[in-house]
Amino acid sequence: DSGVTQTPKHLITATGQRVTLRCSPRSGDLSVYWYQQSLDQGLQFLIQYYNGEERAKGNILERFSAQQFPDLHSELNLSSLELGDSALYFCASSVGAGTMYGYTFGSGTRLTVV
Amino acid sequence: DQQVKQNSPSLSVQEGRISILNCDYTNSMFDYFLWYKKYPAEGPTFLISISSIKDKNEDGRFTVFLNKSAKHLSLHIVPSQPGDSAVYFCAANGGGGADGLTFGKGTHLIIQP
Numbered sequence: 001d002s003g004v005t006q007t008p009k010h011l012i013t014a015t016g017q018r019v020t021l022r023c024s025p026r027s028g029d030l031s032v033y034w035y036q037q038s039l040d041q042g043l044q045f046l047i048q049y050y051n052g053e054e055r056a057k058g059n060i061l062e063r064f065s066a067q068q069f070p071d072l073h074s075e076l077n078l079s080s081l082e083l084g085d086s087a088l089y090f091c092a093s094s095v096g097a098g099t100m101y102g103y104t105f106g107s108g109t110r111l112t113v114v
Numbered sequence: 115d116q117q118v119k120q121n122s123p124s125l126s127v128q129e130g131r132i133s134i135l136n137c138d139y140t141n142s143m144f145d146y147f148l149w150y151k152k153y154p155a156e157g158p159t160f161l162i163s164i165s166s167i168k169d170k171n172e173d174g175r176f177t178v179f180l181n182k183s184a185k186h187l188s189l190h191i192v193p194s195q196p197g198d199s200a201v202y203f204c205a206a207n208g209g210g211g212a213d214g215l216t217f218g219k220g221t222h223l224i225i226q227p
Contacts, residue, residue: 002157033214043158043203045214058214090157102148102205105157 003027004106006091012112018079021109025072025093031055032074033094033103034066038087049074081113117141118206120218128226133191135221137204140185144206148215149178149189152201161202162189191223199225 003026013019025032034046036059045058049068060066063081068074078085088110094103119138127133139147146165150158164171164178164187171178177190191198201222205215 002159004157035217042219043205043215043217045216048214056214092157102150102160102163105150105159107155107157 002104002106004091004093004104006089006106006109008109009107010110010112012114013081015081015083015113017081017113018077019081019111021076021078021089021091021111023074023076023091023093023106025074025091026104029093029095029104030072031094031096031103032068032072033092034060034074034076035090035092035105036087037090037108038084043090046076078111083113086111086113115140116218118204118216118218120202120204120221122221123219124222124224126224126226127194129196130193133189133194133198133223133225135189135191135202135204135223137187137189137218138185139187139206141206141216142182142185144216146207147178147180147187148205148207149176150203150205150217152203152220158203194223194225196225196227199223 005024007022030051033048036044046060047066048056066076088108090108092103092105148163149161151161152158162173162176180187201220203220204218
């Protein structure tokens with residue numbers, strides 16, 4: 001157990017729908033990162049929050065949004081889902097905002113859009 | 115444009131021998147480089163990292179080498195063990211203030227008995 005908790009582990013939904021993925025960071029970590037891993041793209045950085053504030057944005061679509069709450073858990077909202085959004089979504093956390101020692105990943109949420 | 119490339123999708127090595135995983139990058143602004151290991155149904159696990167000002171970092175059986183002039187890094191695992199069978203991702207950070215890592219697509223390392 002890495003200490004980063006992601007729920008749900010699996011999600012199957014239809015095109016056009018909206019889903020929310022949840023992440024609880026490791027205790028003491030202030031930064032939360034979201035990544036998408038699709039079959040042909042590897043791990044793509046989506047967005048980072050640090051202590052409740054958005055810190056960095058990567059390749060996140062406008063249909064996707066995220067937030068980090070006062071208790072530091074984070075949610076990734078995916079709307080108007082398309083078949084191509086099917087992927088593994090990973091959350092990761094770290095103590096600070098950026099570290100050479102990497103950060104800790106959760107085990108991911110597998111999203112299947114049908 | 116892929117800034118971090120792992121050109122070998124898979125690599126098969128005999129147990130006890132050296133495994134060498136390679137990674138190339140294009141962005142000279144990267145501050146440091148990391149290697150992650152991933153087992154099926156788990157998230158990536160941090161393995162080892164190296165700052166752009168160093169050319170080598172060692173941690174037990176794992177050594178990462180950085181050749182800045184060639185924009186190339188490699189991960190050496192000696193000796194290779196069955197538990198090393200996993201997907202290895204090369205990643206890079208820095209250059210612009212964003213803290214998100216740029217990952218390669220991974221190399222599947224298979225250790226054969």
